[in-house]
Amino acid sequence: MSRLEISNVTAHYEGAAAPVLANVSLALGAGEFVAVIGRSGCGKTTLLNLAAGFAFPTSGRLTLDGQPVRGPGPERAVVFQDDALFPWLSAVDNVAFGLQLKGVPKNDRREAARGLLARVGLAGLDERPIWRLSGGQRQRLGLARALAIEPAFLLMDEPLGALDAMTREHMQQLLLDIFLATRAGILLITHSIEEALFLATRVVVMAPNPGRIVRTLDVDFSRRVRAGESARAVKSAPDFIEARAELLDLVFEREAQ
Ligand SMILES: Nc1ncnc2c1ncn2[C@@H]1O[C@H](COP(=O)(O)OP(=O)(O)O)[C@@H](O)[C@H]1O
Ligand SMILES: [Mg+2]
Secondary structure (H helix, E strand, O other): OOEEEEEEEEEOOOOOOOOOEEEEEEEEEOOOEEEEEOOOOOOHHHHHHHHHOOOOOOEEEEEEOOEEOOOOOOOEEEEOOOOOOOOOOEHHHHHHHHHHHOOOOHHHHHHHHHHHHHHOOOOOOOOOEHHHOOHHHHHHHHHHHHHHOOOOEEEEEOOOOOOOHHHHHHHHHHHHHHHHHHOOEEEEEOOOHHHHHHHOOEEEEEEOOOEEEEEEEEOOHHHHHHOOOOHHHHHOOHHHHHHHHHHHHHHHHHHHO
16 A cells, blocks of 8 residues: 655745745545645646655655655656657557556557557547647647556646646546556646546645645545436536535635635
């Protein structure tokens, strides 16, 4: 059972007087879907970079199953907003790339990659070059590539932010399916309050100056979708609308200060 723990973390950027994050604590376990929201500049990406092991705190601790995080690792896959795909590789080879690093033989990794492409709804596009894929298809590909290494954690920084509304809804459903199938611990940064509420098991609200957590809310709307309620019904249920209003107030109230 994997557990990523961020304990009382403070972080600074070089040259900045004030900390970018102050006393942030957050734990992420298998089967948990944590969504982080908050206005631009409140440190969400910085938090994800710390969790990924790309950056390090000034004080506080980050641990993985009790061991200090010393850098990136294959148990933590990262999906960025702007796809970080290899444009010179085909769809299938982009997905197979991580498996190549793991030493999986060529035919096996291509077969696994094709299975993953099918899983994210890209069956038949295996040999297609990246430049012939739409934005939504690229995000699916980025997700397939992250899943290829069977990570215990999926860390995502506004992965759906650049997509149109329809594609975004499809991708939300895909994220839910993946969460259910893999039980990976998911950390999702999003600027959509609705998306956070709809997908997460826990919503974390951050505020800026310094970046900090101001509210944590356990929610179970995604469980209702899994239990068979339609996405539309869940999103228009009175308790969903109430929670959304509360979070909106919280984010805007902080913004007004
Ligand atoms: N590499 C960097 N060097 C200096 N300051 C940075 C750097 N990256 C981000 N910042 C600053 O840190 C704050 C938080 O940034 P970020 O983590 O990107 O917030 P968010 O993702 O919530 O928009 C912002 O004020 C931003 O300008
Ligand atoms: Mg950001």
